[in-house]
Amino acid sequence: MLPAASQQAPTAPTPGERPPDRPYRRRSQQGGFFDPVQLVKSFPEALRKLHPRALVKNPVLFVVAAGSVLTTLSALIHPSVFTWVISIWLWLTVIFANLAEAVAEGRGKAQAESLRRARMDTVALRLRHWRYGTDLARAETEAVAATDLRLFDFVLVEAGELIPSDGDVVYGIAAVDESAVTGESAPVIRESGGDRSGVTGGTTVLSDRLVVRVTSRPGHSFMDRMIALVEGARRQKTPNEIALNILLAALTIVFVLVVVTLQPMAAFAHAAQSTTVLVALLVTLIPTTIGALLSAIGIAGMDRLVQRNVLAMSGRAVEAAGDVNTLLLDKTGTITLGNREATAFVPLPGVDELMLADAAQLSSLSDETPEGRSVVVLAKERYGLRAPAEGELAHAQFVEFSARTRMSGIDMRWDNGAVCHIRKGAAAQVINWVEIRGGAVPSQALLWSDSIASSGATPLLVAVHDWDGPRVLGIIHLKDVVKDGIRERFAELRRMGIRTVMITGDNPLTAKAIADEAGVDDFLADATPEDKLALIKREQEGGKLVAMTGDGTNDAPALAQADVGVAMNTGTSAAKEAGNMVDLDSNPTKLIEIVEIGKQLLITRGALTTFSITNDVAKYFAIIPAMFTGVYPGLEALNLMGLHSPTSAITSAIIFNALIIVALIPLALRGVRYTPASAHDLLRRNLAVYGLGGLVFPFIGIKLIDLLISTIPGLG
């Protein structure tokens, strides 16, 4: 039996219909963006991170921890209020730094928990020997545990059932509830053939039924990857982060040398310092603030993407997003709604309309793309044409659509030896097909299809080669609609300095019409998957960072090559595998937010590094006079803050040094405010705010702490 190729699409919104500026549901934002309770909750984890194995990964913190051990030992040998207070606050410095990381990770852990709950063990109905055209009612099935499914198994999923594994729909069309993964309760359409064929294990089929080909091994599913990602288990340091870490380590080594060589000089001046004071000086000099917050900033950047329903598989991609120059988008399903539908059959002069409709339908019987299905539907609804019954097409061979041939069709053979070939596809390819077979193509074929294309629709030429010879019959008019509000979003990208380029396999006229309507800066038409890849490489050779959004298998090579490859969650598994980000909302203009988050990550890191280095200056002015006023009374002039006593001055500096870490945790997690502006303006503003702030703020903070603690006996 032939499959019911003309099943109607269930009535649910297509993903593209969502207005781009709709506020996304942010899953873990229910308790406010930064919840102070998290600080308390993460405390045990911060203590666990005191393990030396965890500490060595952060050279700055490791030095502080080593200093804490030294001061604690000396407090045990020469106990005093001062030595104990310094020791305790040094340990607190390390713990607060761990706390920053623990809080950043904690938010993801909670999310991972809720994902785990969604991932249930299910029983799958595996189909034995399924191939296209099998009657599902008669197909042999066996029940197996979802965990026992293998790659390329076929499973049947009915309405109300959980999809047992990631895969591609190979037969059928259904409404699917993907809220377990995307947090979005509106159902989405998943169908075979097109760019909306990918399904995710753990989501639920709401209507109809699907045959799914399994594309992931147990334990390697999308949901598993998502859990590992939000938990931070797979987080690797990005190249920029590693570079900054090396710089911080180098600074630390320099200051260790400074402090160690200071002691002989101090001794020479009869002002030899205690271990506690030397460690205190060292800790104030090294960049503890940024050392403590660096990894939290990175984790929070990934997390901010998750809040916007984007899964970034690599931190490097998030950083690259902050510097993107060019954005490439495919047309169908990305810029347009993507349900290209046949709306009319246009016969050439002298061709019977019914004959064209019949040929169009025959050529689309096994064409499982949305376009193909819509042709069958149109032929049935407008002309009452029914798909041929079982047996009638026993000797037919289907020719599947491919992005390279840009055609699909059927070859039919009759018992008397007669043969009939039917093709439909892009105008240039079909005309070529007819001419190679020796047929003549009337000028209207190209003229009319060009005029359809110029309106932004896609023309498909239909041609036959039978006993009457090769000839074009007419044109199928495929309509596609540009998504609402996309023009404004592209204008916004332009303001951010990003060039948008549409790349499509469609013809240049359709491409131009859509490009004009959507307001992209440039377009490339007639693009094969290789062309898409080559375009990205060319842009990259010029030193540019390229982002690409796409959903089709034919976009996969380009998605893999791009610096930022954002696959639509509605897309095929191949596209999702190839990209380094997946947008669960399948919104191509999400890239605007991704770029913002990338920029915000870079700015936050820069701002806090500046703050960290400048805020050490005040501590220096607190500690140096305290160390030497005994022997050089003139140094009292450096006691700008008028601190109470040498011990209170040093203690205040160390307490401030520890507290500033906790105070900046919310900023590290939330990110510095980002407004679209040139990189130069942003840099200047941040230097002013965070550089100057870092310079001035500690003077006030240390003075206040000094006023407080000078009342404590033993410190005053």
Ligand SMILES: Nc1ncnc2c1ncn2[C@@H]1O[C@H](COP(=O)(O)OP(=O)(O)OP(=O)(O)O)[C@@H](O)[C@H]1O
């Ligand atoms: N089912 C089909 N049968 C025959 N020809 C088709 C079919 N679908 C598309 N075509 C033709 O092939 C061309 C390329 O289509 P395809 O969907 O591969 O483009 P693409 O590269 O994915 O671009 P985009 O998705 O950006 O539009 C279309 O312009 C159309 O002429």
Ligand SMILES: [K+]
């Ligand atoms: K410091």
Ligand SMILES: [Mg+2]
């Ligand atoms: Mg496509």
